[in-house]
Amino acid sequence: MRHDFLDRYSRQDSPVHRLSAEAKLVCVLAVIVLTVAAPLSALPYFAGLACVLATVALAAKIPMGYLGMRLLWMEPFVLGVGLLTLFQPGGWTIFTGIVVKSTLSLVTMVLLANTTPFAEILRVMKRARMPGLLVTTLALMYRYLFVLVDEAERMQRARLCRTFERRRWIGWKTLATVAGQLFVRSTERAERIYAAMLARGWK
Amino acid sequence: MHIPDGFLDLPTAATTGALAVTGVGAALWQAKRSLPQRKVPLLGVTAAFVFAAQMLNFPVAAGTSGHLVGGVLAAVLLGPAPAVIVMTCVLVLQCFLFQDGGASALGANIFNMGIIGVIAGYVVYAATRRLAGGLHGVLLGAAFAGWCSTVLAAICCAGELALSGRVKWSLALPAMGGVHMLIGLGEGIITALVLAAVAKARPELLETTAETPNTGQVVTLGLIAALGLAVFVSPFASEWPDGLEKVAGKLGFEHFATDKPLLPAPMTDYGIAGVEGAWVTPLAGIIGTLAAFALAWLLARMLTPKKAA
Numbered sequence: 001m002r003h004d005f006l007d008r009y010s011r012q013d014s015p016v017h018r019l020s021a022e023a024k025l026v027c028v029l030a031v032i033v034l035t036v037a038a039p040l041s042a043l044p045y046f047a048g049l050a051c052v053l054a055t056v057a058l059a060a061k062i063p064m065g066y067l068g069m070r071l072l073w074m075e076p077f078v079l080g081v082g083l084l085t086l087f088q089p090g091g092w093t094i095f096t097g098i099v100v101k102s103t104l105s106l107v108t109m110v111l112l113a114n115t116t117p118f119a120e121i122l123r124v125m126k127r128a129r130m131p132g133l134l135v136t137t138l139a140l141m142y143r144y145l146f147v148l149v150d151e152a153e154r155m156q157r158a159r160l161c162r163t164f165e166r167r168r169w170i171g172w173k174t175l176a177t178v179a180g181q182l183f184v185r186s187t188e189r190a191e192r193i194y195a196a197m198l199a200r201g202w203k
Numbered sequence: 204m205h206i207p208d209g210f211l212d213l214p215t216a217a218t219t220g221a222l223a224v225t226g227v228g229a230a231l232w233q234a235k236r237s238l239p240q241r242k243v244p245l246l247g248v249t250a251a252f253v254f255a256a257q258m259l260n261f262p263v264a265a266g267t268s269g270h271l272v273g274g275v276l277a278a279v280l281l282g283p284a285p286a287v288i289v290m291t292c293v294l295v296l297q298c299f300l301f302q303d304g305g306a307s308a309l310g311a312n313i314f315n316m317g318i319i320g321v322i323a324g325y326v327v328y329a330a331t332r333r334l335a336g337g338l339h340g341v342l343l344g345a346a347f348a349g350w351c352s353t354v355l356a357a358i359c360c361a362g363e364l365a366l367s368g369r370v371k372w373s374l375a376l377p378a379m380g381g382v383h384m385l386i387g388l389g390e391g392i393i394t395a396l397v398l399a400a401v402a403k404a405r406p407e408l409l410e411t412t413a414e415t416p417n418t419g420q421v422v423t424l425g426l427i428a429a430l431g432l433a434v435f436v437s438p439f440a441s442e443w444p445d446g447l448e449k450v451a452g453k454l455g456f457e458h459f460a461t462d463k464p465l466l467p468a469p470m471t472d473y474g475i476a477g478v479e480g481a482w483v484t485p486l487a488g489i490i491g492t493l494a495a496f497a498l499a500w501l502l503a504r505m506l507t508p509k510k511a512a
Contacts, residue, residue, distance in 0.1 A: 007300060028306070029306065032208055032305070032306050032307050033213070033307060035208070035209070036208060036209055036211070036212070036213060036216065036307045037212075037213050070302070074207075074302055074303070077205065077207060077303070078207050078209075081206070081207070081210060081364075084364070084370045084374065084375065084378055084379075085369055085370050087374055087378075088370065088371050088374055094369055097209075098209050098210060098369065099209075100209075101208060101209030102207040102208050102209035102210065102305065105207070105208030105209060105305055105306070105307070106207065106208070106302055106305075109208075109298075109299070109302040109305075109306060110302055112299070113299060113300055113302065118296075118299065118300060121299060131228075131231050133231050133234060133235060133243070133246075133288065134227070134231060134288065134291070134292070136243060136246075136247065137243075137246045137247045137250060137288055137289070137292050138247070138250075138292050138295060138296065139247070140244055140246070140247020140248060140250075140251070141247045141248075141250035141251045141254070141292050141293075141296060142296065143247075143251075144247065144248050144251040145251045145254055145255070145296075147251070148248075148251045148252055148254070148255040149254070149255045149258060151255070152255045152256070152258060152259060156259065171261075171262060172261055172392070172393070172396060173396060175259055175261055176393060176396030176397045176399070176400050177396075177400040177403075178259065179256045179259055179271070179393075179396075179397045179400065180396075180397045180398070180399070180400025180401040180403070180404060181400065181404060182252060182255060182256060183249075183252055183256075183280065183397070183401055183408075184401060184404050184405050184408065186248045186249060186251070186252040187245060187248070187249075187405075187408060189248055190242075190244045190245040190247075190248040190249075191241075193244040193248065194241050194243070194244045194245075197244065
């Protein structure tokens, strides 16, 4: 599996990438809070933010096509919930406001993910004194995520090669077996990881 | 059900954020006390497993597919406190890496799916398990709990949207609740199927983790979940029909309001034809719950091998 479909450009070199992760994280959170808090009529703010985001994307050498693809990928979720607001008086105002706000926030988060490796964000969390158990779990999760997704894909491929049953119920049962087997393998992997951690002096 | 940025106003986002921090903090404290050291890597690997399992698409109909959320599955396999931590990690990573769910709504998403979904699901599971023994009880409890957890999380989500003044409660509850009563069926079925598969491959994994939970703990957790739900649902109990009009008046865009909606609503309320009154929504809810329970029971019966029953 290609591992970099999430944060493909996070390991590039550019002025934006070289900024410290703390600074970027604080900026992103501030921008999102401001965007969420801004009244719907604050058009200059939204327009200004859009310009700033475009500049950052250019400076970070993130292709506009990729940015657009990520947005297209996520926008259905926004529109889906957004549609609900239309079924009430004054719906369009709320709808437009929500779509503008969430799209801008979305671009901000995509830019963060593509300029800051997740390991850096974890390091910031650790320095910010987040509970150790949480950071350890996140770090292990990020480390083994791709291993397990790979394993799931491998098992699914193997299943596709061997089963020819077209009935949906059987399909569900075999898929669930794949998931169950994946959990069994995960627990075995966790035991091996623990042994390896102990061997390297973890406490 | 991941809420994107912009759907919650700041007070709601801050409240849910504070609740999420408290809940996750309590779960971490509980896990630190009772979780053996050797289980620490299991949390991270299970979180990765939940994430990978969400990528397996179950075909539904006409090219659409659904996937597992996994809160109840984690709660049954690991217990409630570790499951809260696992789901929190899944949601944090989805937020930062996938941009699935907004950063300002992260607290709300953790609260809905990671805390209410897991804790309420676990309470339902523990209560239902008593009805039947053995694997049958585990599967019945997990299937029904999967459904309940999805619906309850959706109701919380509806409450937050309504509190933020984005969608009317009278619209948000039936729409979110109704849709997730269907989605929840998938979650319940997949959860039970996966547990049945685990039970077949490594029964001891279920025996150690799925031992009958003690009553005191379940009652406490039940109270916590009920309180959490009440925070977002009770503001509407007194003024069922409308929270938004008030908000609209406050924000000063009520003059946009027209009597006629711009588009006809897909379901005016999820009522039953011929039945009128304030009790229609609760009645539909009760019927849905009973139907889901019956389905869970049938499914569990089907999946339990005869000799183990």
